[in-house]
Amino acid sequence: MNNVAVLHITDNGRKIADRLLELFPGAVISKFRPDIVDVLWKENDAIIFIMAAGIVVRAIAPLLKDKKSDPAVVVLDEQGKFAVSLVSGHLGGANELAKEIAGILGGEAVITTASDVNNLPSIDLWARDNDLIIENWDVLPLVGTRYVNNGGLRVYCDIPLALPPEFLRVSDPRFADAIITNKRDVYAGSPRCSITGEGCSTEACRVKGQVYLRPLNLVAGIGCNSGTPLDEIEAALQTTLEEHNLVFSSLLSLATIDIKGNEPGLRAFADKHGLTLQVFSTADLNTVAGIEPSEVVIKATGAIGVAEPAALLASGDDKLIVPKQKKGNVTVAIALKTVRSAELGVRNGE
Template structure:
């Protein structure tokens, strides 16, 4: 089972449980919330992939016990208490995604996830999840517990990788040069490896992972059955010592893509069928004339294509070479190609993604500019979380990335320092153009003194148009977050989809902590002169103060700009009396948050730095109890 979260089913017992269940629709759109009935659990067990029980764990355990079959097919089960304090990953923690769901649910409610899987507790890689994330099929599942125990006991595993590039081993997986020394062997060779000592016991001691890197090109007569197709494919694989588990997809001509036998075979094993027109197939034959394609007179007469199996495999695999030339088994010509680039785990480190020889269009990559607000998961919008989870690469300033480390721990991360914004944006655009989904992370809102503008400047400067993103696909959000771009069919594109995802800005967060200081017109001004001349900042300060705007000061003070806040105060004080309320908030909504309400006269007596936002009231702003309030004028309207 993969880790997608398809419309969870939430079962509750009490009204408190019902309320929690309704709230879960925010992070899991389409969630069904049902009053608990054991018969409903039984009815829905094989139809859904995620169950959340808001009740005592004992009730859930007794209900699902007779339904549990296999970790590969069992749905994820999470148990949540009625106050949202603990989210327990009960079943299918890894492949079903229950561990991840428990963390998301706990984070949403401000509770704690309860995870009991040994690899997670030991901070070690879960073999089943790692294999799935790298598009590797586990062959001998019965050996997985033994290998996992070995990893936990020894803290490492020896891994032999044969001719599979693009796979990055975690620190605890040590690459070995000889298969005989390995605990885990990654290869598409069906009968093991020649370098492996003979003997059944040796084979039984190794965990085999099969890369999904074979494209099967098939041409068949009309009416060929699924059984005949399966038999032909297996015979060809066996003859060439290749694993059936390494099949990634099927390739054929468009007219054969409608054959019921081929469709049934693909559906049985969840293989995608890639179809191509006769012109596309003939084009690749012309472009790759160095290959000795087997011309098929029968295929040409029936379809107009000079061949089917071989060129279709070449097209779908995006390679220039065939691994196995066409071999006829019964009525079926079958050819095989190693995947390269999109759709595989075998892209070389130095290879660039490329378009199909025929110019077929592939899905565009996405460039998200994401605001994470203050940084705590409960303050990050569901849309922002979806964007992050859909992304292959996360780009951002290290401090902000630390705030969301739980959301990005399985992602490729590009982290830079505070003054390297241009480098970050250029890298993000480069990655998006190469075919990857990318999220550029901003604290607060990306469109307010943050990364959105710079990303667009880089896009414009590089001539990358970028199309407007209409929203984040919620079904994509629930897809496997560990699947890299080159395994999702995206190709290099000069025009990725660009989407700005808003977040809670510093002025929103600070205003909420102070009360209601921004109820009337306000101006936001940054005191940083790194990008804006100080003379212009002074002009804006004077104009805002003169016009009686509430003034929000960003970047008020740093080690290199200690005097700027003093100069700003002097300018504003010309137009405001010394008793004007001032709110000072440092680290709004974060762990070490500090809130001060003072006035202009005493403002500089308090700690102010780059993590601080200062809000200076207008002539009508007042302090009531512990709140700073700027009236809108409703009282005057009543009179």
């Protein structure tokens, strides 16, 4: 935790707060006032309250947004007997924080998240640790409840990725609780259902409520004319992905030739979506085998191509999943990046 605030009410609470400096030397310790909680909420990764839980609940209730952005909240009694993980137990780190505090104070961590008390891996933490983006957070509570009730999570995964024992791999996405794919429609091309006679995309014969986990494994090679605006680059890439049944949320990075590295529209597009932009020299691009040379590109840059070889160099792979697509002033090619699994190490994203 980088920024931690500790709030107390009594003198005994202050003594506990001072002991917490062993864990968080830079923590800001303040006497509790309802009006300062709002400021601390915005500035800190975690807030530790040493007081009754009821006071804390009333103070933070208007500030709660969601588990992806709320700071970790841990509540302690003023004797340090119990450290209660109250808010953002998983992604925010409150569960681990409560355990660390209990260890320092000789108390007991109180963890109430269902997966933890049932000794099951947390879906959101496992997704984060494996660079997977949860697409439909609204479905996660339903899937999580089913997971705890069943003692296992049925997972369809079309990339090489190690699953914990509690995640049960299934070969058909219809029967999955969680689907790991960069495909926009994982059911595209599925045979018609023998029961309903409909395509599986009708949801007539699949598990109700499926959470999608998107791997960050798409690399887009981009070539563009000078002065091409952000909107045109964005539209070209979006269209290319849609036409090839791929999702934008799986996009990891962009790649281009070095002379386009400071192209305003391309740079603005990368910044807007938080994407890294890798650039390669003409010499580097010309080392890539299997590229059909473009006379137009050779004349303009000296490189045999831009979008295709840049995508391959940035991905570390030797083949494209989408060859170059010309969209107005923009050329796009897509390759798969190697995927890091927390348990497997580095594997190819085929």
